[in-house]
Amino acid sequence: RFGRETHANTLKYIRATLVGNFGNFYAVAIGSLLIDFLPMLPKQLLLLNLLSDFPMIAIAMDNVSPREVERPQKYDFRSMYIIFITLGLLSTVFDFIYFALFYRISPQVLQTNWFIASVVTELFLVFSIRSMLPIEKAGRPAWPLIALSVPALAITLALPMIPWTREFFGFIQPQPAHLALILGLALLYVVVNEIVKRPLGRYLREGNGSKS
Numbered sequence: 001r002f003g004r005e006t007h008a009n010t011l012k013y014i015r016a017t018l019v020g021n022f023g024n025f026y027a028v029a030i031g032s033l034l035i036d037f038l039p040m041l042p043k044q045l046l047l048l049n050l051l052s053d054f055p056m057i058a059i060a061m062d063n064v065s066p067r068e069v070e071r072p073q074k075y076d077f078r079s080m081y082i083i084f085i086t087l088g089l090l091s092t093v094f095d096f097i098y099f100a101l102f103y104r105i106s107p108q109v110l111q112t113n114w115f116i117a118s119v120v121t122e123l124f125l126v127f128s129i130r131s132m133l134p135i136e137k138a139g140r141p142a143w144p145l146i147a148l149s150v151p152a153l154a155i156t157l158a159l160p161m162i163p164w165t166r167e168f169f170g171f172i173q174p175q176p177a178h179l180a181l182i183l184g185l186a187l188l189y190v191v192v193n194e195i196v197k198r199p200l201g202r203y204l205r206e207g208n209g210s211k212s
Contacts, residue, residue: 005064011080012130013059018084019129020052020122023091030092031099037107039099041170044115047159052122054152058144065131065139079204087129090196094121094189101181112160112171113178119156120186123149128193132201135194
């Protein structure tokens with residue numbers, strides 16, 4: 001059983017990393033062709049990776065649904081490819097929504113707001129994609145995963161508010177209305193991700209003849 005749980009948690013890490021990175025990669029690549037400035041500065045991208053990957057430390061200790069360890073599992077690269085392409089494209093769509101909302105205001109507004117949005121959506125994504133089962137059937141997340149996600153979220157929101165970190169990373173202080181919009185869209189992203197994930201999960205389980 002412990003081997004199956006380790007395998008399931010390894011897949012969680014791979015899914016979350018591939019989907020998040022796929023979305024950001026295509027958003028940066030395509031966005032850079034459409035606007036005449038970087039949508040996110042290099043040091044902001046490095047900070048994004050640090051904060052979004054921080055809770056992933058706890059994935060190894062996460063709880064696993066009994067349905068996911070009923071039978072031996074294997075690395076199904078076809079399923080992983082379908083998952084990260086489908087859900088990664090969904091992530092890219094939401095990235096372009098943020099672009100459309102903020103890029104006309106100023107480069108720093110887009111860079112700051114998209115940085116916050118990217119971290120928040122990736123933190124939320126971990127809790128949705130930790131299982132391909134519907135979120136209400138996936139079981140309760142382990143407390144270390146929650147304990148590391150909360151400070152990562154708090155730090156993300158605090159960095160643009162603190163003068164010296166704001167200046168060092170090239171942020172501006174975000175407007176309350178922008179923050180509310182970012183958080184609202186991040187929650188909408190999780191809802192849409194769940195809607196897309198359910199038929200996708202059923203399709204993959206039926207195709208594999210498995211309940212994983």
